[in-house]
Amino acid sequence: MEIDEELTLKKIQIFLAFMRCGNLSKAAVEMQISNVSVHKALHSLENALRCPLFKNEGRNLIPLKSAYVFEENSKKIVQDIVTTVNKTREAAGFAAKIFHLGSLYSLTVTTLPSIISGVKLRRGELDIQLLLSSNIDLIKKLKETELDAIIVALNETTSGQEFEHLPMFEDEIFLAVHKDSKYVGYDEIDLSQLKDETFLTLAKGFATRSDSDIVFEKANIDPKVFLQVSDIFTLISMVNSGVGFALLPGRISSIYESSVKLIRLKREYQIKQEIGLVFLKSKERDPNLLALIAECRMFTRNV
Template sequence: MQIDDEITLKKIQIFLAFMRYGNLSKTADEMQVSNVSIHKALHSLESALRCPLFKNEGRNLIPLKSAYVFEEHAQKIVADLVLSVEKTREAAGFAAKVLRLGSLYSLTVKTIPSLISGLKLRRSELDIQLLLSSNQDLVTKLKQTEIDAIIVALNETTASNDFEILPMFQDDIFLAVPKDSKYAQLNEIDLSLLKAETFITLNKGFATHSDSEVVFQKAGFEPKVALQVSDIFTLISMVSSGVGFALLPGRISAVYESSVKLIPLQANFRIQQHIGLVFLKSKERDPNLLALIAECRMFANKFQSHSTSGQ
């Protein structure tokens, strides 16, 4: 059977609204059209179905048995269509009930908990799945749409025309030493004097690994690396135990200042990490991402205000 072109979703929605209210004016208010438009839509639907749905009693339209049958099946049609739209959008990552967020281990000290708390206030029904990994790995997963957004260091790995980027804050790189180290009391360190010392680094792919390479190049030597680890917490533990020194971002000091001492680098060795939100341009209108963007902007503004007031 061929469906008449005059049977449209809009007319079905008008019909269902009228069946709920039994009144042209109330139906017109809900659908935000005129009474005349409601009457025309119902009459057009009857013509397209090639059977009556209502009978006239004075100025009132009284549903026939055919109207109740059509109402039952039309409700299922609309419900199935709404579900189809939702499932399709979820499959594409739009307005899903789950937000897959990627981040660096070091950002879980303060940044990520703050963002997630704010995001849950905006969208309490949202389930947030957090994946912690290296900068390079997270960028790869974002490109492959395995995650929805990442908060990482902005460097050559995030340089892509497919990405939208929201800068959030900058973070200095410090030398991390044990609390009892002979260097612990220094106000700043000349890294070139540490050629004979042993260092611990993160594995390749981590932003801090790349930044450390740049700093060591500035210092003019290849470090003696005793160990490479896959997360910053293990690295801090190793430094605290005296296994070696490391170069670390300042954001970890708020929690780990009792374990290690962070010493500023002399001006000619200084480098900053630029941290920001990265997501695919194709998803920039997704409601979940819009909420995350708003939280990241608030965090960036607070960070900027705090930095300015501290100067």
């Protein structure tokens, strides 16, 4: 059977409001339309269904048996549509019960715990799943909508026109040395003097690795790299073991602070790393994302 084009969801909602309220005026108030609009919608439904729903008794519309049958089944239709819309929005990542957040290992020290706990206070029912990886990998997963948002280093990898950015704070890159290193007493160091030393680095794709490469180039160093690792905690642990030196962001200073020292680089080798929230413009109205944005702004004000 072909459905008449006059049979619309809006008219069904007006009909259900009338059945709940029992008269035109109350239904009009509920739907925020005029009495005439309610009457027209009900009459149009009868034309679309090709059967009467009401009888007239004076100025009142009295529901027929057909109206009660239509009411019962229309409630199911409206509920099914609401469910369909919610499931569709969840599939697209809008107001889903699970929020997929990506970030850098180094941000788990202080930044992420504060932000995630704040989001949980705002949206207690939300299950936040955290993925830690490199800048490049997280950007790729964000583009493919495997992640809802990422908190990463803002650089050339995050410059796509499809992204929105919320800068949060800047961090400085330091030289990390073991407490027994001959350089431990330095407050500032000329990196060019370390061209014969052994270094440890993160793998390519990590923001700190990219920044380290820039610093090495500034210092005209082709570093002797003993080992590349895939997370910053392993890197710090290796420095702590006295295996070699590394260039690391200041935010990790609390890790092994009794055995690893961060030394500021001379001005000509200094580099800043900007950390921020990145998300797709197409999701900027998602309630879960709005809660995360609010917490990131709160964090930024308190840095």
